[in-house]
Amino acid sequence: MTTETTRVLRDSAVESRRFGLRIARGIVDNSAKPDQVRNDIDALRPDIAIFRCAAGDRSQIAALVSAGLVPLHADTLVYYRIALGESQVGDRFDGDAAIDPATTDDEQVLAALVRRSFHGYRNHYHANPLLPADAILEGYVEWALDYAIRPAEGQQTWVYRTDGEARSFATCRLDPGRSEAEIVLNATDPAWAGRGFYSELLRFLIGHYRMMGFAALVISTQVWNYGVQRVWARAGLVIDHAWDTYHVNVPRSFLETDRRCP
Numbered sequence: 001m002t003t004e005t006t007r008v009l010r011d012s013a014v015e016s017r018r019f020g021l022r023i024a025r026g027i028v029d030n031s032a033k034p035d036q037v038r039n040d041i042d043a044l045r046p047d048i049a050i051f052r053c054a055a056g057d058r059s060q061i062a063a064l065v066s067a068g069l070v071p072l073h074a075d076t077l078v079y080y081r082i083a084l085g086e087s088q089v090g091d092r093f094d095g096d097a098a099i100d101p102a103t104t105d106d107e108q109v110l111a112a113l114v115r116r117s118f119h120g121y122r123n124h125y126h127a128n129p130l131l132p133a134d135a136i137l138e139g140y141v142e143w144a145l146d147y148a149i150r151p152a153e154g155q156q157t158w159v160y161r162t163d164g165e166a167r168s169f170a171t172c173r174l175d176p177g178r179s180e181a182e183i184v185l186n187a188t189d190p191a192w193a194g195r196g197f198y199s200e201l202l203r204f205l206i207g208h209y210r211m212m213g214f215a216a217l218v219i220s221t222q223v224w225n226y227g228v229q230r231v232w233a234r235a236g237l238v239i240d241h242a243w244d245t246y247h248v249n250v251p252r253s254f255l256e257t258d259r260r261c262p
Contacts, residue, residue, distance in 0.1 A: 008032050009040035009049055018139055019131055025050035027243075028060060035063035041248065045255050048130065048247060052077070055242035064248060074124035074245045076223040080237040084210040084217060097197070099204050102148035102157040102169070109166045110159070114144045117187035123222060124245040144185055147171035160188075160201045167192045168201050174214070181209040183219040198228075202235050 008026040015023040024046035028037065037060040041049050053060065055076055064071050102110065118140045125136045148157035148169070154176060160168035170186035183205065188198045209217055219237065221228055229239075 006033075006036070007040045007043065008036050009044055009046070009051065011044060011046070012050075014142075015050075015139075018135055018142070019048075021047040021130065023048045023050065027051065028053040028057070030054075032060070034059050036060065037248070038063040038067050038069070041067075041069070041250060041254075046250060047255075048128065048249055050074075050124070050245065050247050052243040052245050055244050057244065060246075068254065069248050069250065072127060072247045072249070074127035074247045075122075077124075077220050077243045077245060078223050078229070079218055079220045079240045079242065080229070080232045081216055081218045081240040082206060082235070082237040084206065084214050096162075097167075097200060098161045098164075099158055099201060100161075102159050104149055106159060106166065107145060107149050110144055110148050110157075110169060111141050113166055113169065113189055114141045114187065116190055122224070124247065128247045128249065130249055140185070144169070144171060147185070158201065158205065160197055160204075162192075162197070168197045170201055170205060172205070172209075178212070178214045180216050180218055181205070181212075181214045183217070186219075199231055199235065202231065206235065 008028050009024040010026055012023045012025045015025065022045070024040065024044045026040070028051055033039075037049065037051055041064075051060070061071055115137060118137055121140075123136070125131045125139070126133065144157070146152075147155045148159075148171065151157070154174045155171070156174065157169060157171045159166050166189075168186070168188040170183050173182045173184050175181070183202075186198070186201070188201075206217055217237070218240065219232065223242065
């Protein structure tokens, strides 16, 4: 029997609303039983289950296959990290652009910038034929605006501007203990790519969060996104770890069978 406290999957209200399907998702760590994802699917009855695990970890796969489910490897997410020790120097931003926090006045500008920047960008949702591309793109818009316009505690968004116009942005999640600042979503307007704006914004963020006393800056992307990883490497970030993302599209026949524990 699976219980609420042992589950790795949880219902995702945001994704369920976005795609019109019941979606559950979670992260599988080393403490999870090999059949935990399958048991959670039995309990939650989602249309789609999405889970991440350490890259190369296939501990959940056999139990899913034995139940007649087909786990789809949807992407690999790589994380880079840089330590922000006080002794490190050389990354202070000294460009001519303005870099400042987003405000409510930026809502429409950022929404348009996100749509241009992520149009055609492939993430794990695109591997699933049940999920329409237009809804995936609007998910990026919603994600960015939640950070920029409706931020929760520990969320910040920075906008890089030239001539008063937004060219690039980065949304950040801040650990309350200042152990990490994480860049969770960032992009540069494709019309302004190749001019070094993103590198300048990254250098600013490294210097800013170092000054604020954070121990490290982390950032992630899909493994195939080689260009941005080269930018990170030049800025001193190093690869730290990676996650595999799996989707399980749960057939109606599976949902209609009562597999739950009495």
